[in-house]
Every structure is written in structure tokens, then in C-alpha cells.
Amino acid sequence: MRRATAALLALAALALLVAASPAGWIWTLPGGAAPPPVPAGNPMSAAKVELGRRLFYDADLSIDGTMSCATCHEQRRGFADGNRTMPGVHGDPGRRNVPGLANVGYLAPLTWADPRLTGLEAQVAVPMFGEAPVEMGMKGAEAELPRRLGSDTCYRKMFKAAFPRERGRIDAATVAMALAAFQRTLISYGSPFDRGQLSPSAQRGKAAFAAACAECHSGRNFTDGQFHALETATKDGGLAEITGRKDDAGSFRTPSLRNVALTAPYFHDGSAATLDEAIRRHGGIALTGEERGDIRALLEALTDKGFVTDPEFAYPETACGKAL
Ligand code: HEC
Ligand code: HEC
Structure with missing residues (x-):
């Protein structure tokens, strides 16, 4: 009995260590909720989520430095926005309403009407490089990403910690992987409905x-x-x-x-x-x-x-x- 307790304590300590270490990730989910699926090629880590969060709020991901993911996906609105549609950096009218991102890691396919878009990593290319409509306007400017982000010492450190296997490479693929990891943490199971507090x-x-x-x-x-x-x-x-x-x-x-x-x-x-x-x-x-x-x-x-x-x-x- 006592040995079992000790083993459990050791396990709990290990879990805490993993959670606290940048290389690990522990899901904190309400009772009964399964974590969202994570592709084998893009394992979760605290360092990657932290990087993805910074990128999500960084307007350097748009061609003229005026628009981040969060410009259209606002936390206080469940990561949607309050507009019918939202124009991109060149003023192209948006085609479709901005959806919220709560529990987006569980959803597939993604977006309003594209059955081919089954993963968050691939979806990142739509706002960044899409041309119908242009949103962030980075098509043809892929080299700007390593140039802009790589000029920042802290970003270089964060990419190294998030992508040890890729040796901290900064490009469209690693940016997309970090953004996807952050978005998988956008989990919303704490509403009155979830807690059984219904009028x-x-x-x-x-x-x-x-x-x-x-x-x-x-x-x-x-x-x-x-x-x-x-x-x-x-x-x-x-x-x-x-x-x-x-x-x-x-x-x-x-x-x-x-x-x-x-x-x-x-x-x-x-x-x-x-x-x-x-x-x-x-x-x-x-x-x-x-x-x-x-x-x-x-x-x-x-x-x-x-x-x-x-x-x-x-x-x-x-x-x-x-x-x-
Ligand atoms: C046949 C499938 C179907 C049924 C049944 C259905 N919905 Fe929907 N619902 C949809 C689809 C598809 C859309 C998106 C339509 C569009 O954008 O043109 C939608 C959109 C919505 C939206 C807008 C959400 C947003 O983010 O834009 C709400 C709210 C909603 N439904 C609530 C309901 C409620 C409440 C009921 C029952 C009274 C219901 N739906 C029944 C398929 C359905
Ligand atoms: C100009 C506004 C705008 C910007 C900037 C933007 N988005 Fe979106 N986002 C949208 C719109 C509009 C859609 C729906 C597109 C469609 O269905 O055709 C969408 C859809 C999504 C979806 C699919 C959600 C679902 O329910 O299927 C994800 C995920 C997403 N965006 C993530 C991002 C990320 C990550 C960024 C930054 C790299 C970003 N968005 C930047 C407007 C924007």
C-alpha cells in the first residue's frame, strides 16, 4: 500500500516535471474530455505553444505589418470578430464571416466549406498566403518570415526551444506548426452548460x-x-x-x-x-x-x-x- 502511494507520488512529481519542462505538455482538461488529436509530426510542447501564442498575436506575419491572426480572431469574442466579413491587408473585402476558434483542435474539416482542409497546420496557409481573398498578403514573400522573425534574438531562442529537431529553423512550416500547437490549446469546456448550471x-x-x-x-x-x-x-x-x-x-x-x-x-x-x-x-x-x-x-x-x-x-x- 505504502509502496503504491510512493509510486503514485513519484509519478505525480514526474508529471509536474514534464508539464513544467519546455519539452513536455500535459493537457489540463475537465473530467471526461479527451485531448484533441495531435499529428505525429507536430508533437505538443510548452515551448511550441508559447511560440505559437506569440506568433498568433504578431502582425509581422502580414505583409505590411498591420494584421495578426488576432486582428480577426479576438479572444473576448470567442476568437471570432464582430464584423460580417473582414477585409484583408490590401482592402480586399472578406468573403466569409470569421469563425470562433474554441475547441478548433477537435474540428475537421476546417473553415466553412473546404473538405480538403483537415489539419490546423495546413489551414495557416489560407490567411497568410491565400489570394482569394488576400488576407495577410504573404504570398511570394515567404522569405520575409525568416528575415523578420530571425532578426529578433528572442524569437531565435524560442524557435530553437520549440523545434530542436529542426534546429530552430524559421520558415512557413515551423510557423504553421507552432500556430497549430497553440490553437490546439484553445479548449472551452467550462461553460455553465458544461458545469450543469442551467436556468x-x-x-x-x-x-x-x-x-x-x-x-x-x-x-x-x-x-x-x-x-x-x-x-x-x-x-x-x-x-x-x-x-x-x-x-x-x-x-x-x-x-x-x-x-x-x-x-x-x-x-x-x-x-x-x-x-x-x-x-x-x-x-x-x-x-x-x-x-x-x-x-x-x-x-x-x-x-x-x-x-x-x-x-x-x-x-x-x-x-x-x-x-x-
Ligand atoms: C440540417 C442541419 C442543421 C440543423 C438541423 C440546424 N442547423 Fe444550425 N446551422 C447549420 C449550418 C449548415 C449552419 C451554417 C449555415 C450558413 O452559414 O449558411 C448553421 C448555423 C447556425 C447558427 C449560426 C452559427 C454561426 O456561428 O454562424 C446557429 C446559431 C445555429 N445554426 C443554431 C441552430 C439551432 C438552434 C438549431 C435548431 C433549432 C439548428 N441550428 C439546426 C446546420 C443545421
Ligand atoms: C482577415 C481576417 C483573418 C485573419 C487575419 C485570419 N483569419 Fe482565420 N479565418 C478568417 C475567416 C474569414 C475564416 C473562414 C474562412 C472560410 O471559411 O472560407 C477563418 C477561418 C479560420 C480557421 C478555421 C476555423 C474553423 O472553425 O474551421 C482557423 C483555424 C483560423 N482561421 C486560424 C487563423 C490563424 C492561425 C490566423 C493567423 C495566421 C488567421 N486565422 C488569420 C479570417 C481571418
Whole structure:
């Protein structure tokens, strides 16, 4: 018995060591939650997550130094923004509404309508190097990354700690891997819904939601990862732009509903201003006013205050022990 206790204590100490060491990573997840899948080629480490966080907030990742990932993905809005669509660095109008990033490590495929985008590492190329629309505008300027980031002693140190096997190489691939590792830590399972703290209305909303919504907004992240066309008029081809199939016109991936009360406006084009409007515009779903109110109360209970104020996800005030 005593020996078992000692062994357990030793294990616990080891776990703490691993968590504290830059080379290791320990998931801190609420009871029952599995960690998101991590690709073998990009193992988690504290050093990599720290680097990814700094990069997420760094406007040097855009061609003119004005736009970071966080310009469009704001923590206080569940890592969405408040605009219908957001223009890129050259003023190209955004095509689609900025989605939140809560639990994005569990989602696949990524974005509104691209079944080919199954990993966070690959998705980074869309905002950085994409041309339709141009967002961060780095296409053709790949060499700027090692030049800009490598001129900073602290970044060089951080890349060395995060990528020992790559010898601290700074390029689009390592930048994407660090950003992906940071985004896998954006886990939101601390809402009143998760803690079973539902108002009577939200409690009733659970049953109504199960009957009318859970077919598509299913599972712990309220998405089936599938593409559906709602009865909303749109000029956006959606899934059909990739597959070329007429049947896929206007189909979009079911969005997650985590922190949805903070991510207005809604839909792929940001055309629904409020939760009520988003629910009403699904079409084909008959709800009484009371049921809609109850469902709205349930959706509001998915707001995770701890997640949107967690200092671990905020702008890093320091790097290498110095103020940024
Ligand atoms: C100009 C605004 C803008 C910037 C800057 C931006 N994003 Fe996005 N992000 C979007 C939009 C819009 C979408 C949806 C695109 C689509 O579906 O076609 C998106 C989608 C995503 C998704 C998919 C989320 C999901 O639910 O599938 C991830 C992940 C993501 N962005 C991460 C990043 C990272 C990392 C950066 C920085 C390298 C970044 N974004 C920079 C606007 C932006
Ligand atoms: C047939 C599948 C399906 C059903 C059933 C369904 N949804 Fe949706 N939902 C979607 C899709 C797909 C979108 C994105 C549509 C778009 O952008 O054009 C969406 C979008 C939303 C949005 C906007 C989220 C955002 O970030 O933009 C909310 C809120 C929402 N649904 C709530 C509900 C509720 C509540 C119900 C039940 C009353 C429901 N949905 C039923 C598939 C579904």
C-alpha cells in the first residue's frame, strides 16, 4: 500500500516535471474530455505553444505589418470578430464571416466549406498566403518570415526551444506548426452548460435542441463536421466551389456553437445579426416563440467566461523575460 502511494507520488512529481519542462505538455482538461488529436509530426510542447501564442498575436506575419491572426480572431469574442466579413491587408473585402476558434483542435474539416482542409497546420496557409481573398498578403514573400522573425534574438531562442529537431529553423512550416500547437490549446469546456448550471429555460431548451438541432449541431462541439444547405439565399457557392457538384451549392459545414452568443453576426456571410435571426433563418424547423427562447437560453449557456478571459490565451505581455 505504502509502496503504491510512493509510486503514485513519484509519478505525480514526474508529471509536474514534464508539464513544467519546455519539452513536455500535459493537457489540463475537465473530467471526461479527451485531448484533441495531435499529428505525429507536430508533437505538443510548452515551448511550441508559447511560440505559437506569440506568433498568433504578431502582425509581422502580414505583409505590411498591420494584421495578426488576432486582428480577426479576438479572444473576448470567442476568437471570432464582430464584423460580417473582414477585409484583408490590401482592402480586399472578406468573403466569409470569421469563425470562433474554441475547441478548433477537435474540428475537421476546417473553415466553412473546404473538405480538403483537415489539419490546423495546413489551414495557416489560407490567411497568410491565400489570394482569394488576400488576407495577410504573404504570398511570394515567404522569405520575409525568416528575415523578420530571425532578426529578433528572442524569437531565435524560442524557435530553437520549440523545434530542436529542426534546429530552430524559421520558415512557413515551423510557423504553421507552432500556430497549430497553440490553437490546439484553445479548449472551452467550462461553460455553465458544461458545469450543469442551467436556468430552467435553458434546461427546457436542451430537449427542444435535441429534437430540432442536434441532428447537425451534434456532439460535444455542436457540429457533425458535415455540409448542409439551409434555406437561405446566398451568392456563395459553398461546398460546390470545391466539388463542382450542383447538389453542393450553398452547403456549408455546420458551425460549432461554443461561445456562440459572443460571435455575432452569424452564418458564412455574417448576414444574420442575432441568435434569434440565425435560428429563424434555418427554415423547415417549426418552433414556438417559447421554444426559440429556451433554445436561445441554452446557446447563451455555452459562453465560457473563463475561456475568453484566460490569460494563457491572451496577448503575451512578455517573451524571453522581457516586455513585448
Ligand atoms: C482577415 C481576417 C483573418 C485573419 C487575419 C485570419 N483569419 Fe482565420 N479565418 C478568417 C475567416 C474569414 C475564416 C473562414 C474562412 C472560410 O471559411 O472560407 C477563418 C477561418 C479560420 C480557421 C478555421 C476555423 C474553423 O472553425 O474551421 C482557423 C483555424 C483560423 N482561421 C486560424 C487563423 C490563424 C492561425 C490566423 C493567423 C495566421 C488567421 N486565422 C488569420 C479570417 C481571418
Ligand atoms: C440540417 C442541419 C442543421 C440543423 C438541423 C440546424 N442547423 Fe444550425 N446551422 C447549420 C449550418 C449548415 C449552419 C451554417 C449555415 C450558413 O452559414 O449558411 C448553421 C448555423 C447556425 C447558427 C449560426 C452559427 C454561426 O456561428 O454562424 C446557429 C446559431 C445555429 N445554426 C443554431 C441552430 C439551432 C438552434 C438549431 C435548431 C433549432 C439548428 N441550428 C439546426 C446546420 C443545421
